[in-house]
Amino acid sequence: MATLTxxxxxxxxxxxxxxxxxxxxQTVSRVLRGTGYVxxxxxxxxxxxxxxxxYRPNAVGRSLRAARTPMVGLLITDIGNPFYAALHKSVEAVFRGRGLTLMLLNSDDDRETERQQLDLLGSxxxxxxxxxxxVHSTLTTGDLAGFGAAVLVSRTLPDLAVPSVVTNEPEAMGEATRELLGAGHRRIAAVLGPEGASTTARREAGYREAMRAARAEPLVFYTDQTGPGARAALRQALHAHPGITAALGFNAPVTEGILAGLRDEGLRCPQDVSLVGFTDAPWMAFYPPPxxxxxxxxxxxxxxAARLxxxxxxxxxxxxxPHVVPxxxxxxESVAAPPGPNPTEQGTV
Structure with missing residues (x-):
């Protein structure tokens, strides 16, 4: 609706x-403010x-809009992932102490949705x-500069001059892989997240380095980092490589999907296949086996991240x-020695 002069x-x-x-x-606003990609x-x-x-911008309205609101946005990739529930809770507690409201947005790991959500938040x-x-985000340093104080969390993007908070994924995944190697496993499947995500690349790097040092063949399977996706990938891995005796899970939903895939194949953990997950969840301490x-x-x-x-x-x-939290x-109890050969199959009793 037009205003009156x-x-x-x-x-x-x-x-x-x-x-x-x-x-x-929204596109007009981005052009006039000089923020966001156009x-x-x-x-x-x-x-x-x-x-x-x-068109002439309203000077009074412009001055009012120039002030920042007492709100911080949290844009995540998967609202169903318990990692982000825990992240949200810890972030919100810090901002609440400063009188800031947290606005949660979900991109569904889609770069177009990501931009739409940031447009909404920017308003x-x-x-x-x-x-x-x-995954495959096209965000630039300029896009994030429009938000004043921007920090990446968990995932990073190349060539962005923006602070980020991550964990020591290559070292941690390397240690998890060596845990299985130390138990005697050599056929270890890494059931990872989306190819192209920084978290996938960093965890895959740690796994591959540990496997290379042990002169073992890496067996990498990418997923959409969901339980159903991991369940299908695990079954694919077992059929493609029947000698697999251990697996690594990318996150809590993937670890859950691996266990479901083992059950689909009539296999037990750890008697048939040992398992190490990445990112703890309450159920993991009580699942048989823990x-x-x-x-x-x-x-x-x-x-x-909130303090930054x-x-x-x-x-x-x-x-x-990157600011690293180890x-x-x-x-x-989900790691054991690999199963030995069946005596009957070896022609002995």
């Missing part, structure tokens, strides 16, 4: 510009529309942003690099 004539609004340029009002072609169309309709003028980037796992320090990661955002809000210097291997 002092003489009673309707004045152009952002919506007027958007209609003239054939784009959304192609050069679209930017030129918007600026031409601004001139054509005679609230938040004080900061925590983001776990989607699952050996790399405890990812989710709460510590969340608290550190607050430091940026306060104008304190924060190094634009994980811990929790030894339980």
């Amino acid at each position: 002092g003489g009673g004539e309707p004045s152009a609004t952002v919506k007027t510009v958007a209609a003239h340029a054939g784009v959304s009002a 192609s050069e072609e679209t930017r030129a169309k918007v600026l031409a529309a601004v001139a054509a309709v005679g 609230y003028r938040p004080s900061g942003l925590l983001v776990a980037p989607a 699952i050996t796992v790399v405890r990812q320090p989710v709460e510590d990661m969340g608290r550190l 955002v607050l430091d940026l809000v306060d104008g304190k210097p924060v190094a634009p690099e 994980g811990t291997l929790l030894r339980r």
